[in-house]
Amino acid sequence: xxxxxxxxxxxxxxxxxxxxxxxxxxxxxxxxxxxxxxxxxxxxxxxxxxxxxxxxxxxxxxxxxxxxxxxxxxxxxxxxxxxxxxxxxxxxxxxxxxxxxxxxxxxxxxxxxxxxxxxxxxxxxxxxxxxxxxxxxxxxxxxxxxxxxxxxxxxxxxxxxxxxxxxxxxxxxxxxxxxxxxxxxxxxxxxxxxxxxxxxxxxxxxxxxxxxxxxxxxxxxxxxxxxxxxxxxxxxxxxxxxxxxxxxxxxxxxxxxxxxxxxxxxxxxxxxxxxxxxxxxxxxxxxxxxxxxxxxxxxxxxxxxxxxxxxxxxxxxxxxxxxxxxxxxxxxxxxxxxxxxxxxxxxxxxxxxxxxxxxxxxxxxxxxxxxxxxxxxxxxxxxxxxxxxxxxxxxxxxxxxxxxxxxxxxxxxxxxxxxxxxxxxxxxxxxxxxxxxxxxxxxxxxxxxxxxxxxxxxx
Amino acid sequence: xxxxxxxxxxxxxxxxxxxxxxxxxxxxxxxxxxxxxxxxxxxxxxxxxxxxxxxxxxxxxxxxxxxxxxxxxxxxxxxxxxxxxxxxxxxxxxxxxxxxxxxxxxxxxxxxxxxxxxxxxxxxxxxxxxxxxxxxxxxxxxxxxxxxxxxxxxxxxxxxxxxxxxxxxxxxxxxxxxxxxxxx
Numbered sequence: 001x002x003x004x005x006x007x008x009x010x011x012x013x014x015x016x017x018x019x020x021x022x023x024x025x026x027x028x029x030x031x032x033x034x035x036x037x038x039x040x041x042x043x044x045x046x047x048x049x050x051x052x053x054x055x056x057x058x059x060x061x062x063x064x065x066x067x068x069x070x071x072x073x074x075x076x077x078x079x080x081x082x083x084x085x086x087x088x089x090x091x092x093x094x095x096x097x098x099x100x101x102x103x104x105x106x107x108x109x110x111x112x113x114x115x116x117x118x119x120x121x122x123x124x125x126x127x128x129x130x131x132x133x134x135x136x137x138x139x140x141x142x143x144x145x146x147x148x149x150x151x152x153x154x155x156x157x158x159x160x161x162x163x164x165x166x167x168x169x170x171x172x173x174x175x176x177x178x179x180x181x182x183x184x185x186x187x188x189x190x191x192x193x194x195x196x197x198x199x200x201x202x203x204x205x206x207x208x209x210x211x212x213x214x215x216x217x218x219x220x221x222x223x224x225x226x227x228x229x230x231x232x233x234x235x236x237x238x239x240x241x242x243x244x245x246x247x248x249x250x251x252x253x254x255x256x257x258x259x260x261x262x263x264x265x266x267x268x269x270x271x272x273x274x275x276x277x278x279x280x281x282x283x284x285x286x287x288x289x290x291x292x293x294x295x296x297x298x299x300x301x302x303x304x305x306x307x308x309x310x311x312x313x314x315x316x317x318x319x320x321x322x323x324x325x326x327x328x329x330x331x332x333x334x335x336x337x338x339x340x341x342x343x344x345x346x347x348x349x350x351x352x353x354x355x356x357x358x359x360x361x362x363x364x365x366x367x368x369x370x371x372x373x374x375x376x377x378x379x380x381x382x383x384x385x386x387x388x389x390x391x392x393x394x395x396x397x398x399x400x401x402x403x404x405x406x407x408x409x410x411x412x413x414x415x416x417x418x419x420x421x422x423x424x425x426x427x428x429x430x431x432x433x434x435x436x437x438x439x440x441x442x443x444x445x446x447x448x449x450x451x452x453x454x455x456x457x458x459x
Numbered sequence: 460x461x462x463x464x465x466x467x468x469x470x471x472x473x474x475x476x477x478x479x480x481x482x483x484x485x486x487x488x489x490x491x492x493x494x495x496x497x498x499x500x501x502x503x504x505x506x507x508x509x510x511x512x513x514x515x516x517x518x519x520x521x522x523x524x525x526x527x528x529x530x531x532x533x534x535x536x537x538x539x540x541x542x543x544x545x546x547x548x549x550x551x552x553x554x555x556x557x558x559x560x561x562x563x564x565x566x567x568x569x570x571x572x573x574x575x576x577x578x579x580x581x582x583x584x585x586x587x588x589x590x591x592x593x594x595x596x597x598x599x600x601x602x603x604x605x606x607x608x609x610x611x612x613x614x615x616x617x618x619x620x621x622x623x624x625x626x627x628x629x630x631x632x633x634x635x636x637x638x639x640x641x642x643x
Contacts, residue, residue, distance in 0.1 A: 042634055058632035059573045073633065076605045077573045080630040 008032050009325035010085045010109060014039055014078035015049065017089025018068060019393060020379045021301070022049035025087045028317035037081045039074055041067035043387045048379045057081060062389040068092045071099050075106050085109035085324060091391070094300040095122050111324040113222075113277050113299045120273055121297040131294040134272050136265045139284065139293040141207030143167060144188065148206065151184040159208050164188060166195035167203040177209055208293075212445050213284040215239060216251050216292065218266035219308045219316075222275035223323040229333045230263040230270075231308045231316075234280075238433070240356060240449045245426065246433070247304035248343040249311045252404060252442035253287055262292045269297065278305070278320050287445070303346070306377055306398045310342045341404040343411060345430045347418065349392040352429035353457050360388035364421035369414040373400045386423050394425060404442070408434055432456065472499050565621055565639040568612065570631040574605035578627040586627070588620045594640070601625075601637060617643040 012035040015025045022038055026049055029036040038053040043062045050056035057077045060067030067073065069092055078086055086103050088094040088111070097115035104110065112118075121127045132138050140158045142148050148157060164176045164187050176187045192202040219231040235251035236244045254262065266281035280298040285291075305316045314331065322330060350356040366382040378395035380386075386394065399414055401407035412434050418427055433439050438448065472480070472494075484492050484503045491504040570576065578586045578601050588600045594614040601612045618640035625637050 057573060057630075058634055060633045067633075072606050072608075073573050079606075080573070080575065 008034055008321060008327075010034055010111075010321060012037060012054075012081070012083045012085070013111070013321070014074065014081065014083040014086045014108075015053065015089070016068065016074045016078075016086050017092055017094075018044050018047065018049065018379075018390060020377045020396065021089040021303075022047070023052060023379050024317055024377060025089060026053045028315065028321060031315070032318060032321055034321065037077070037083055039068075039077050041389075043385070043389060047384075048381060055081060062387070064092065064389065071096075071102055075102060075108070078103075078108055079106060083108065085111055085321075087111040087320070088300065090300050090303055095298070097122065109324050111277065111320050113275055113279060117273050117275055118299045121269075121275075121279075122299055124296050127297055128294070130273065131269055134268055136269050136294045137292060139208055139210070139295070141205065144204040144206055151181065151188065154206050155181045155184060158206050161209040161211065163207050163209045164191045165205050165207075166191060166199055166201070167205045168195065168199035168201045210284050210286050210293070212287045214251065214253050214287060214444065215244075215282065215446050216254065216262060216285040217280045217282040217298075217302075218263050219302075219305070220266050220270040220275060220279050220281060221316075221319060221323070221329060222270055222277065222279070223329045224276055224326055225328050226271075226274075227329050228267055228271040228275060229329060229331065229336060230267050231312050231314060231336055232338050233259065233262060234302075234304055234307050236304065237444045237446055238439070238449060239446060240453070243356075244304065244346065245449065246343060246345055246430065247307050248341065248404070248407075249307045250338060250341065251285070253285060255290070258285070258290055258292070265292065265294065269294070277323055278302075278316055284446075303393070303396070304344050306375060306396060307342045307344045310375065310398055310400045311338045311340070312336055313339070340400055340402045341407045342401075343399050343404075343407050345397045345399075345411070345415065346393060346426065347395040347397060347420070347430075348426045349386045349394050349423040350426055351424040352426050352453070353424075356426070358388075358392040359423050360386050361423040362386070363423065365419050366421075367417070367419040368395060369397060369417040371414075371417075373410050374398070374414045375400075394420065394423075408440060429453065472496050472501060477501075562622075562639055565641055566616060566618060567636045568600060568614065568638045568640060570603055570633060570635045570637055571610060571612065572603050572605050573633045574603040574610075574631065576625045576627070576629055576631045576637060577602045577604065577609075578623060578625070586623075588623065588638070590620055590622055592620045593643070594618060594620065603631065612637065614640065616640065619643065 013025070013029050015022045015036055015038045018040065026036045026038065035054040038049045038056040039059045040047060040050050040056055041060055041062055042058060044050070045058060059073040059077050060070050071093065086108050093099040094112065095118060097118040100110045100112065100115035100118060120130055128138050144154070148154050161177060161179045164178060176191055178184050178187045188204060191204055195204065196202040214235060214237040216233050216235055218233050220228060221231065222228040232249060233251050233254065234247045234249045235253065236247045238246040262283055262285065269281055270279060278301050280302050282295045282298065283292045284295055301316065301320060309316055319330060350358050363380055363382055363384050363386065366380060368376045368378060375398040376395055380394050397414060397418065399407050399411045401410055415427060415430055420427065436452070438444060480494065481503060491502070494501045580587065588594060594600060595617045596614060598614045599611045600614055603610045603612060621639045621641050623638045625631055631637065
């Protein structure tokens, strides 16, 4: 892969994003000999990405709606600067099929999946239907009617424990947990009465409640020639209120058989939907039964993609550019191997002791860790402002080791070296985490942080 | 270019040379150029900064002059100080552009969007405004085309146009200064 290669069909990329991912895309472009133009908002003037890119252009004020979400300004900038492709990064417009359509109607290559695929997979409900139709396991459940009309049928088909909720409800309203078959009829009756009162609609929905679940996601990649591969999984169980704090690979919870099952499911979904580019298929993995259930698909590059890069030695952003330019995937499935263990720590400008409250300010001292076995992806520099307008990610620290134990050992050194002054960060949380026996042995589940960190800061 | 020789001991950059340097830079693909000639340390950059410093610093630097003007003509703006030998000999470019200090008290009119700036209502029509044009509140001073949609830029106050910073039919960024007005 290091041999001289033909020029890419893409010559100049508009980077329609900010922060560390903009830097990441600029770097991949530079490696490929592709020019990059960074679109930036007024407060991001002078950011690292604008310094490293071949060109940069201000597209609007701080408010994302008027800049990074402003499709007209982005397209105008791309065309005026002579770009032939747009990289959306993650977040902002990365999963907007409307933006994909607009890029294409203006003759610009959108570096990501086709709009049609995004529509089929981006929406959670339609993705669930698509998965179920393909035989990819989804969390068992459904509306209480037809085949699921009786308590006996529900227990049989959904399994226990389960949740009963009003179909019309949201945000946990009218939610009941049922652990035994005896509890179910009463729970259904009460829920229906509440739903009728609250929503004037007593339709109920039941779903298996996974008490001991891990968040396991599979990195997939497709090209325009029908090839689909997976790059193994990432385990994102260490999360707080569904916000990922730390990702690692391989998942400490997956057996070889479970890994084959989950990556097969992911590839099936990607292949059957004609997926192009980088995507992530998210699953809940039930540690009690070893089953995996599809939750949703992210039709874009993920924040945590470096975990997979260090695990497999593949450059995901480079591959995104290559397949968007119409090239074949540079590797076959059998060439994709994983080596060692990788952990990524998200260093956010958040006060972990105050409910992970995001904070803004100016970076005083900034000394990111260096040395062996660590990669730091960041857009921050000493003296930079941490803007209150955007997400609070300051840096991603990714550590490699031959074993998970070695990664944790190195991570203590690496995180200790990281000095950030001026804003609170999640560094103290990660240092605490590294000392927790449950984390060291990976006895984790998706609500583990919610339960255990709260106990630590508010004893 | 030629720097000072032995018959000409104080090695510096003449205004003509500076202009030539900036022109060569503007025509190149370079992003940044640093040049030290005798006591003059010159940094030309596309990151909207040009520093020209006299490292001997025997005298306090004068306000911006030729260096900034020549640079501004190529699309970069001057930020710092210029050595006396440069600033005292204004370049041709400077004649059409006031230095930074001359802009004190002037009102900026900035671009409301990234797009194409047009200084004329139509290619065969005279410009909306020129240096010296008196405008009233709400008068059109230019248009910005964004994806075939035209937005009129208007004067936010009455005044006299001192300088139009952007050429007709060129790309402008969001918030880029289009022109300066002297308040009426």
